[in-house]
Amino acid sequence: MSAPDWDVIVIGAGPAGALAAHQLASYRLRVLLVEKRAFPRWKICGSCLNGVALRALEQAGLGHLVDDLGAASLERIRLGLPGLQVELALPAGRSLSRGRLDLALSEAAVAAGAVLYAQTEATVAGTCPGGREVLLRSGAGLQTTSARVVLVATGLGSPGLAADLPIRMRINPRARIGAGCELDAGVKGYGGGTIHMAIGRHGYVGLVRNEAGALNLAAAFDRPQLIAAGGPAASAADVLAEAGFDPLPQLAAAPWRATPALTRRSTPPAAERLLLLGDAAGYVEPFTGEGMGWALVGALAVVPLVLQGQSEWSRGLERQWARRHALRIGTRQRFCHGLAFALRRPGLSRTLLAAAGRWPAAAAPLLQHLDGATLQRSTPEPCP
Numbered sequence: 001m002s003a004p005d006w007d008v009i010v011i012g013a014g015p016a017g018a019l020a021a022h023q024l025a026s027y028r029l030r031v032l033l034v035e036k037r038a039f040p041r042w043k044i045c046g047s048c049l050n051g052v053a054l055r056a057l058e059q060a061g062l063g064h065l066v067d068d069l070g071a072a073s074l075e076r077i078r079l080g081l082p083g084l085q086v087e088l089a090l091p092a093g094r095s096l097s098r099g100r101l102d103l104a105l106s107e108a109a110v111a112a113g114a115v116l117y118a119q120t121e122a123t124v125a126g127t128c129p130g131g132r133e134v135l136l137r138s139g140a141g142l143q144t145t146s147a148r149v150v151l152v153a154t155g156l157g158s159p160g161l162a163a164d165l166p167i168r169m170r171i172n173p174r175a176r177i178g179a180g181c182e183l184d185a186g187v188k189g190y191g192g193g194t195i196h197m198a199i200g201r202h203g204y205v206g207l208v209r210n211e212a213g214a215l216n217l218a219a220a221f222d223r224p225q226l227i228a229a230g231g232p233a234a235s236a237a238d239v240l241a242e243a244g245f246d247p248l249p250q251l252a253a254a255p256w257r258a259t260p261a262l263t264r265r266s267t268p269p270a271a272e273r274l275l276l277l278g279d280a281a282g283y284v285e286p287f288t289g290e291g292m293g294w295a296l297v298g299a300l301a302v303v304p305l306v307l308q309g310q311s312e313w314s315r316g317l318e319r320q321w322a323r324r325h326a327l328r329i330g331t332r333q334r335f336c337h338g339l340a341f342a343l344r345r346p347g348l349s350r351t352l353l354a355a356a357g358r359w360p361a362a363a364a365p366l367l368q369h370l371d372g373a374t375l376q377r378s379t380p381e382p383c384p
């Protein structure tokens with residue numbers, strides 16, 4: 001009986017996978033990190049790191065990356081609804097392009113000892129003695145490898161699981177579609193240091209200057225209106241106009257990309273020698289810009305279970321991960337889901353925003369909650 005090839009295989013080198021690979025390699029485990037794309041790559045994301053994300057990076061010893069990569073500071077959020085605009089101070093926040101962040105995180109994982117197979121697509125297969133098998137496809141080449149524990153951090157796309165695994169992904173039938181593009185630094189308006197958030201009846205558009213001054217757009221739209229408007233450029237133009245934001249004629253020619261439906265959950269987020277994290281475990285609409293924070297917190301939280309699973313696997317580890325995930329991330333996601341629900345009701349969101357604009361001190365605790373200060377204080381990570 002041969003031992004598995006690796007202690008851990010991590011599939012997907014986004015923030016969740018790359019940070020988990022970094023942490024596990026730091027424990028001298030034999031870690032294989034598999035990524036289907038070539039880095040650096042552009043990715044649909046608001047590119048805003050909130051307090052949760054920044055603290056998770058610090059906790060992992062990688063807080064310096066944000067300064068090293070020249071992330072822009074975010075001081076304010078400007079929210080626009082039809083006939084109402086409000087500007088509020090942000091407790092914390094940096095803007096950093098995903099191309100640079102994800103490349104730096106995967107390089108940190110390799111520096112810690114992980115082996116990276118880039119441009120390789122992985123599919124989780126069945127179990128083998130003491131481990132789980134993974135199929136790797138790179139160009140025309142196909143090979144099978146195995147690990148004691150496999151982490152799936154594949155983001156919003158297909159999680160790459162064999163059909164007979166008892167994990168089902170449920171997609172909210174009303175889930176919005178994500179879309180995004182980047183406009184070059186020469187575009188006028190939408191100054192730096194501010195998250196500009198335009199909220200329309202059928203979606204919202206977030207605009208932020210990144211570390212190079214480029215204007216990053218990330219949006220979520222109702223599917224029927226996206227189709228009716230003729231695509232993301234027209235939908236974004238409609239939302240900007242509704243919110244009273246300046247038009248951006250460059251949107252029509254920009255290289256837009258879209259995501260699959262956003263709000264989803266994988267249940268359970270674990271199976272034998274297999275744990276799901278980041279967006280692959282579950283995601284809600286990105287209004288509060290927390291996804292990277294959830295991904296990074298998940299990467300830190302999964303480490304003790306992977307270490308325990310090295311000697312022996314038990315169903316208890318799967319249950320622990322489901323509980324831990326629900327507590328650390330599910331609670332926050334439900335809160336954001338509630339906020340997204342409120343924002344779909346124009347009367348309610350107008351009342352909330354008008355109140356926040358009139359009494360900024362009363363809105364501060366909500367912003368701090370969104371920033372994760374409460375979460376971070378109440379759930380410190382145990383050291384394995």
Ligand SMILES: Cc1cc2nc3c(=O)[nH]c(=O)nc-3n(C[C@H](O)[C@H](O)[C@H](O)COP(=O)(O)OP(=O)(O)OC[C@H]3O[C@@H](n4cnc5c(N)ncnc54)[C@H](O)[C@@H]3O)c2cc1C
Pocket residue numbers: 011012013014015016017034035036037044045046047048049050053120121122123153154155156157158159160178179180218219220259262277278279280286289290291292293295
């Ligand atoms: C419109 C929008 C705006 C957002 N704005 C923000 C924001 O401002 N701030 C914030 O914190 N979050 C934001 N998010 C959320 C954030 O982008 C995600 O939550 C975050 O990227 C999740 O990280 P992850 O590592 O789970 O997945 P990802 O970052 O998606 O990484 C998954 C990786 O896995 C790879 N992969 C997939 N399948 C395979 C396979 N079979 N084999 C090998 N590799 C594979 C992919 O190529 C990818 O690199 C936004 C999301 C959207 C849609």
